[in-house]
Amino acid sequence: MSASAVVGAARSGIAAAAAPQQISAHFYRGGTSRGLFLRTQDFAAYNSRQRDAIICAASSPDPDGRQISGLGGGVSSLSKCAIIGSPGEGISPFYPAFPGHRHIDDVEKSKDPRNGWDVVYRFGQVPIQGTEIDWGSTCGNLVAAAAMFAIDSGSITQNTLEAFAKEPKGSYDGMYPMRIIAANSGNIVTAHIPLHRIQSRSLPDYGPNTAPSHSIHHFLQAARTGTARIAGVPGSYAPISIETPLPDRASILPSGSARNQINVAFDDGRSTAIDVSLVDCGLPVIFVSAASLLIPLDLLMAHPAELDAHALTMRLLEAVRREGAKLSEKVWTNFSPSAPKVCIVHPRTVYKSSGGDQVDQRDMDLLVRSISVGNVHRTIPATTLSAVAAASAFVGSVVDEAIALGRLISASPAPASQAKSQGKKDVQSVTVGQPAGLSTASVTLGMAGEPVGIVYMRTANRIMHGWVDVPPSQCLS
Known part of the structure; x- marks a missing residue:
């Protein structure tokens, strides 16, 4: 085939110009699993295309099982997603109801000091060769990442962390007890996540609308480094202890x-x-x-x-x-x-x-x-x-x-x-x-x-945060 023929074939394969949808997304490892993390309030805007956005971002379905064009890893433990937010964010007249028990977004119940919760965790198992996300299960490994993401994304605010810490500016190595409710079951677990105080000219990244700053700020964030190791994950990280109360x-x-x-x-x-x-x-x-x-x-x-x-x-x-x-x-x-x-x-x-x-x-x-x-x-x-x-x-x-x-x-x-x-x-x-x-x-x-009750230790780390491009032509109809 001549060079001009190759160019002609390439041009014929160009679809009508259409800007890709950009999803504000974050990619985390939690324990021995990995997944795409989205804030409830960001993800809500996609309305009926919510499933399509996740499926496309993961590159499913992939008949070869590699998920080569997306963030999926080709095995179930690396093809996951989580929608994280504060209680109440999953209810709105402007978009379809999120999956999970209805009471998880009951703001008044969530404030109960003994039986309440701080974060809503919606887990989805993303199929590798299919298109239907399974919202009916959960992932205990990604709970550690959910805790870290809740702090990184601002679902747990700096005011809340400061009220808990009550420490002057400087180093802080306390463990913050975060109550996380699983949307599929309504079960509440507590993630004890280590905090440390840092100083920066940038405020914590709470999304694309975060205002820039030229002042030095002191704030608490989830600790990134530590000596904890788990089998199947190279390197050491800060330990996150997960405590699960058991029913009868x-x-x-x-x-x-x-x-x-x-x-x-x-x-x-x-x-x-x-x-x-x-x-x-x-x-x-x-x-x-x-x-x-x-x-x-x-x-x-x-x-x-x-x-x-x-x-x-x-x-x-x-x-x-x-x-x-x-x-x-x-x-x-x-x-x-x-x-x-x-x-x-x-x-x-x-x-x-x-x-x-x-x-x-x-x-x-x-x-x-x-x-x-x-x-x-x-x-x-x-x-x-x-x-x-x-x-x-x-x-x-x-x-x-x-x-x-x-x-x-x-x-x-x-x-x-x-x-x-x-x-x-x-x-x-x-x-x-x-x-x-x-x-x-x-x-x-x-x-x-x-x-x-059950207690186990996991680690987590943020791999990236930014935007995932989802070409409209590749989204499901």
């Missing part, structure tokens, strides 16, 4: 029992009864032992991509997910690609992490592999980690059995699982071996030994 036993165990049997059909036509535990600490998780599914240990310990490629096992796990969801009417009614999740458990054993490091069995309580949106998670979702900790407190659960069997085989208790007394309650830490290394969560136990 009936809510944590949607099936009414710590252990149930389901019938699952194998590819060869055989149907067998398999023991599972269905646990809900914000998002339902079905626990199943690797042995009951005849998953070889070498496959379980291999890189997640190898298990992903094992079609027979992945079909079996999806069957477990579907049948396990039927144990609870509520879980089955809300069945979606994101929920419930499935977590394979196995007694602790030595293995090599996806980064090549050897992980000693003495440093963990059990081995786990979590399935999220049809793929093996490269680490472990925070909601699944929370459910592991809660399930460990129920005698006879699939998780409890795996921990006990691991102790029996190795003939020594795991240091991480020793309970510590904290006033009238005990705190029991559980460490899991996941593909990238070790992750730990602690469960607070009530007087009767029942789980009443």
Whole structure:
């Protein structure tokens, strides 16, 4: 083809001139997840094109699964979004209702000093090869980023932070307790995020309408640096502690029992009864032992991509997910690609992490592999980690059995699982071996030994803030 022909073909491919829509957006990592963050008040302006804006920004659908033209990362943990705002911002006669429970935008209820909340967190799982965002689940990893973003974006104002700090100008290393309500469930978690005081000639960036300033300002912001590390994330950051109160036993165990049997059909036509535990600490998780599914240990310990490629096992796990969801009417009614999740458990054993490091069995309580949106998670979702900790407190659960069997085989208790007394309650830490290394969560136990709260540590960082261009021609109709 001649040069003039190439130029002519290029010109013929030029669509009518149309300026791209610019979305004020922010990109954050929270824990081992990453997502697009938008302020409620900014995003509201897009009216009926709200879904289109997110889908286009992520570059979905992508038949090759790479999301090459957008901010999506090609796997479920890197294809997420969150809409963050103050209570009340999600209600307006000028745009469609945002997803989530209606009471989350009740300003008066949010002011309650004991049961109120400071920030509304709307999480969306963005499909890689589809177009429908799943607003019915949540992400515990991104809670850490939601807390940081709420400060960065001004949902938590400087006046609020200063009133809390009550410190003169200078350094400040306190932890701010931010109450965050999840739109999908109405559950409230508290993120304890470290603050430090900085001075700058610029005011905090609250969006494109922020007025410039030539004076030096002192203000508090979420700490960026620290020594906290989590498996699956290179480097160290400031620690953010996430505290989740748990409801009663009936809510944590949607099936009414710590252990149930389901019938699952194998590819060869055989149907067998398999023991599972269905646990809900914000998002339902079905626990199943690797042995009951005849998953070889070498496959379980291999890189997640190898298990992903094992079609027979992945079909079996999806069957477990579907049948396990039927144990609870509520879980089955809300069945979606994101929920419930499935977590394979196995007694602790030595293995090599996806980064090549050897992980000693003495440093963990059990081995786990979590399935999220049809793929093996490269680490472990925070909601699944929370459910592991809660399930460990129920005698006879699939998780409890795996921990006990691991102790029996190795003939020594795991240091991480020793309970510590904290006033009238005990705190029991559980460490899991996941593909990238070790992750730990602690469960607070009530007087009767029942789980009443979960605490885990995450880190977060802002990757970018600015605008995402969404060409009108690429938006869905």
